[in-house]
Amino acid sequence: MLRLSSLLVPLTSHESATKERKREDFETRTNSKRAPLILSYCFSVTTALQLFSISQPMGGAEKAKEMKYVLVTGGVVSGLGKGVTASSIGVVLKACGLRVTSIKIDPYLNTDAGTMSPFEHGEVFVLDDGGEVDLDLGNYERFLDVKLTKENNITTGKIYQHVINKERRGDYLGKTVQVVPHITDAIQEWIERVAKIPVDGEEGEPDVCVIELGGTIGDIESRPFIEALSQFSYRVGESNFCLVHVSLVPVLNVVGEQKTKPTQHSVQRLRALGFTPSILACRSSKPLEDNVKEKLSKFCHVPIDNIISLFDVPNIWQIPILLKEQKVHEAILKRLKPSSISSEPALEEWKKRAEICDNLQESVRIAMVGKYTGLPDSYLSVLKALLHASVACQRKLIIEWVPAPDLEEKTNTEQPDLHEKAWNLLKGADGILVPGGFGDRGVEGKILAAKYARENNIPFLGICLGMQIAVIEVTRSVLHLEDANSTEFDAKTSHPCVIFMPEGSKTHMGGTMRLGSRRTIFEELDCLTAKLYGGVSFVDERHRHRYEVNPDMIVELEKAGLAFVGKDETGKRMEILELPTHPYFVGVQFHPEFKSRPGKPSAPFLGLIAASSGQLDTILHNLTQENQSIVKKSFSNNMSISKPSGYYNRYMHTNGNSLLKDGSMTPNGNGIRHKGEAPGLA
Secondary structure, three states, rough: OOHHHHHHOOOHHHHHHHHHHHHHHHHHHHHOOOOOHHHHHHHHHHHHHHHHHHHHOOOOOOOOOOOOOEEEOOOOOOOHHHHHHHHHHHHHHHHHHOEEEEEEEHHHHHOOOOOOOOHHHHOOOOOHHHHHHHHHHHHHHHHHHOOOHHEEEEEEHHHHHHHHHHHHHHHOOOOOOOOHHHHHHHHHHHHHHHHHHHHHHHHHHOOEEEEEOOOOOOOHHHHHHHHHHHHHHHHHHHHHHHEEEEEEEEEEOOOOOEEOOHHHHHHHHHHHHOOOEEOOOEOOOOOOOOHHHHHHHHHHHOHHHHHEEEOOOOOHHHHHHHHOOOHHHHHHHHHHHHOOOOOOOOOOOHHHHHHHHHHHOOOOEEEEEEEEOOOOOHHHHHHHHHHHHHOOOOEEEEEEEHHHHHOOOOHHHHHHHHHHHHHHHHHOOOOEEEOOOOOOOOOHHHHHHHHHHHHOOOOOEEEHHHHHHHHEEEEEOOEEEEEEEOOOOOOOOOOOOEOOOOOOOOOOOOOOOEEEEEEEEEEOOOOHHHOOOOOOOOOEEEEOOEEOOHHHHHHHHOOOOEEEEEEEEOOOEEEEEEEEOOEEEEOOOOOHHHOOOOEEEHHHHHHHHHHHHHOHHHHHHHHHHHHHHHHHHHHOOOOOOOOOOOOOOOOOOOOOOOOOOOOOOOEOOOOOEEEEOOOOOO
């Protein structure tokens, strides 16, 4: 039976005032003590009937679209690959025809990742809006080919700062501000608001939001988020919320048997906190055995078809394929029941590209010269950008990790074996890359690496600090200003070729750098970098730096042979340098790795890999031909450019000699891409 009380809704202030006046008039006329009760009942019935009539479909109107949420949690241990799992789920759902966005929740108290050491938490990923966020957002962007905002990364610090600011303004009207309901409500409101922001460049709200909760179930710092998400799942309803729990199924060497007890305990903990997983994603070295699945299904109360085996694969690009093969999309869609989806995920191009990557034979060796070489996640986006470029050039990528301090003379004195090993690695590489970084440790080693590359015609790419390093090296070696340095490393240097930016802050670290997407304008379109970008006149790339090349020394540096081919919109800030007499010597002040995508490799990285594998001239020639073909077609008859069926390498033929010339590519700020291209590999 329908209860009228269940249909009541709050009245607006105007309606309330009007009805209150009618109530007073009625009481005055009747002079009855029972009048308020009778009138209240009358108004309740009237309001309910009005609401009931409004809620009925009129003329077959469709029900408003509801946002769907997929929450990914982790148990047992950290580092299981929740981010890759969440990204892969997004890929599969997007391949089903749904528009997908992502949110990462980090329970730490930092407001963002900007002040965290790479040794502490891996690289700091930078977004277009200048957000310094967790590296998992980089996975989301690469997998889904989207542009997220800093609001897509929620931290405990952000939530508490938001609530405290509201309390200071008096928004809570004198209430005692508590974790429940104020913090938990703020979390839910944040998720609902951000989930509606389109991130794929199209109009309208996304269909599905994939949420990753960082850490492991049971962590004390994630309690408020668990409570908030538990309330949230109840509020949005079962048909709009799906929980995927990633857990570990280890194998003890002594026993040689897949053990389910850690996952059982993790799920028990999860259920005690108010959650029952819809899907169980089990990380293991080998595929789960049937009896193990049955055991997990029985004790974790998850249907056996919803237990997914995430076993070790050659590369993470295989994970979406694993999910599709185990029909994870069917389990999710059965629960969420979204409208307008295709029957099967379209992952053909993804699968073929992953297979090609696994089967590459001829290698290219790149020396990565940095100070965080002990933790590869510190350079995760750089590694991905190199991989995208190497696959485009049909080369198997081999990274030689060269600790910058080991190249210095001090190490030769104290630990000659390490010094010799580092130099052997550097000299054996086909190309050299010096990535961004902060602090003076290893700087002299990086300068020596840049010098070796310049003097021996070894392809070189310097990113951010790497570009500044190249400037310091040329100033010292070519201009013979031996004490030249950056004021970051020597505030009293008599020849400051790199200086602190005027708008920077020396007292506050977080969010005070030159951050986010900024425009770089090419001084001339005939330069090497402009050709690699497809002949465009400008590019928009992401930045993260406090220091810049000293504009007062540009004339001297250009006399020394450097060409500053890209500058900012003022023409005073140097963005791209080249050494025209060198096969490939490029430095960029921005971080092109953050916008690199599989199938759309970043131009500077493509140039480095191509030069290191002897293909630069061929790729430059064909990029030029391709750009001219596109321009000619668009101006002559405005023909639509179609994409060939099946997967192919858009840079090289299978014989490695030339680009395909079918007019299916178009230049953009990230290099070359296909029009209407599906998301590539991460």
